[in-house]
Every structure is written in C-alpha cells, then in structure tokens.
Amino acid sequence: MLALLDAITRETIVFASVGLLVGGIDDLLVDLIFVVRLLLYRGNGTRTLADLPPGGGGTIVVFVPAWDESRVIGGMLRAALARFDHADYRIYVGLYPNDRATIDAAAAVAERDDRVTLVIGPRDGPTTKADCLNALWRALARDEVAGLAVRAVVFHDAEDVVHPAELRVFDALIDEHAVVQLPVQPLVKRGARLVSGHYADEFSEAHLKQMVVRTAVGAGMPLAGTGCAIAPAML
Structure with missing residues (x-):
C-alpha cells in the first residue's frame, strides 16, 4: 500500500x-x-494620433449593455458624449423591460441627445451579457436596413470611463485589423485592494505585455469585452 x-x-x-x-x-x-x-523599436519613437491614417466613412456604433446600472449609466453616457472626439458615432444602450430605474436613467440622457439609442430587449432581466448584445445587434441590423452605414462596432460596459481619442483610433485601424483591442486600465478600489489589485495586475500583464506580443507574432487577440472594436463584416 x-x-x-x-x-x-x-x-x-x-x-x-x-x-x-x-x-x-x-x-x-x-x-x-x-x-x-x-x-x-526603441529608436522609432511613439506613434501618435497624427501618425494614424485617416478614418473612412460611416458611423461608429458603441454597444453598452446595462442591467441594474441605474447608479452609473447616466453618468457614463454623459461623460462619453462629452469626451468622444469623433464626428459620427451613436451609442446603443441595451436595457430590460423590468429594469425601470436603468431605463429612466438612460432615457434622461437620450431625450437630450439623439446620438443615444435605447434598445429594450424582449425578455426580462437578468439574462446573459451575450443576450443583451444580441438584442443590440438586431436593433443595429434594422437601422442598417434603413440606411445606416456602420464603420465599426465598439463595446463598452456601463461603468467605463472612455478615452476621448479611442473612436479615432478604431476608425483609423479597423480597415487594417478586423478586431482592435485597446489597453484597459482598471481602477483599484481602495476598500478591496486584494481583489481589485489582482484584477489590475492581470489586466496590466495581458494588455501591456501579452497584447503587444500577440500583435507582433500575429497570434489571436482575446477581447476584454470592453474598449474593443469589431468590423461589421465579422459580426
């Protein structure tokens, strides 16, 4: 034994x-x-927005799925509308019929800015994030039939703080790369440093090192589900 x-x-x-x-x-x-x-590449300098090729025609669509996000969705949308430095974009917000508080918070922004489109899905929440995104995609498909020309589809979460120049970067790179993932910088919560600090370390490793290496060797690019853009033909 x-x-x-x-x-x-x-x-x-x-x-x-x-x-x-x-x-x-x-x-x-x-x-x-x-x-x-x-x-x-140390001696080549850092690429700036001025070095990027000009974007093509079409609207950049931002998907924001939201369930029980009444405390943050209004501020997120207002900040995005104020910060995005791009001439042609729309924000589609995915909502649920039984989440009235989030609907009201998002509607308060949408009624003042027609760049925000509210999409209330057919099922009560919560469901999966994928289910909410599918509802957004179906709404976008209907708008495309009506004549909307989509340049890229960008994904964000309801608590994200967007970068002002990100849509310009997506616009410039989406022809060359069917998928574009920008580095995501997570915010460390002071009251939960063990969890949020570990989360921040994982993102730093994945987006500041592994993402660079994957691009260099032509490997597949896993998406963070936020801060990323996909060419419409891939959806």
Whole structure:
C-alpha cells in the first residue's frame, strides 16, 4: 500500500513539474519577445494620433449593455458624449423591460441627445451579457436596413470611463485589423485592494505585455469585452 502511494506521489510530482515547466517556458518566451521587440523599436519613437491614417466613412456604433446600472449609466453616457472626439458615432444602450430605474436613467440622457439609442430587449432581466448584445445587434441590423452605414462596432460596459481619442483610433485601424483591442486600465478600489489589485495586475500583464506580443507574432487577440472594436463584416 505504501509502495502504491509512493508511486502515485512520484507520478503526480512528475506531471506537476512538467506542467510548471511548460507554463514557465511559455511565460519566458512572451517576456523574451516583448523585450526584443522593445529593443528593436526603441529608436522609432511613439506613434501618435497624427501618425494614424485617416478614418473612412460611416458611423461608429458603441454597444453598452446595462442591467441594474441605474447608479452609473447616466453618468457614463454623459461623460462619453462629452469626451468622444469623433464626428459620427451613436451609442446603443441595451436595457430590460423590468429594469425601470436603468431605463429612466438612460432615457434622461437620450431625450437630450439623439446620438443615444435605447434598445429594450424582449425578455426580462437578468439574462446573459451575450443576450443583451444580441438584442443590440438586431436593433443595429434594422437601422442598417434603413440606411445606416456602420464603420465599426465598439463595446463598452456601463461603468467605463472612455478615452476621448479611442473612436479615432478604431476608425483609423479597423480597415487594417478586423478586431482592435485597446489597453484597459482598471481602477483599484481602495476598500478591496486584494481583489481589485489582482484584477489590475492581470489586466496590466495581458494588455501591456501579452497584447503587444500577440500583435507582433500575429497570434489571436482575446477581447476584454470592453474598449474593443469589431468590423461589421465579422459580426
């Protein structure tokens, strides 16, 4: 019996060691590619908005799914409308028929700015985020039939603080890249540093290093579900 337990222990250690080795090599390769790329492009300077190609024609549509977001959705929409530096965009807000507080908060903004479109889904919430996004997509498809030319579809959450220039970046890059993900900077909550700090570390690793490496080697780009744009043809 002891011999069997000893054999199981040894085999488990071997499998664990191999897994740690493979994971370590993967992390090391990411670090090496990141450092090499950093050294190669160090003298090229930083690209600015002025270096980006001009955007094409069409409206940039921003999807914002919202369930039980009455405390933040109004402020988020007002901030986005004030901050976005782009001539042609619309914000589609996904809502639920049984979430009156969020509907009222979003409607207070929409009635003052026709760039905000409210989309109330067919089912009571909560459902999945994907279900809410599908309702937004169906509403957009109807608007496209009516003549709306869509340049890109951007995804944001109801608590996001948008960057003023992000729509210009999406507009400039969406022809070259069917999917564009911008780095997301999470805000650390002082009362929950263990959770929010870990969350911030994960985003920093993924968006400041891994995203750069994935772009360099042509690997797939996982989306954060926010701060990203997709070409309409991909939807």
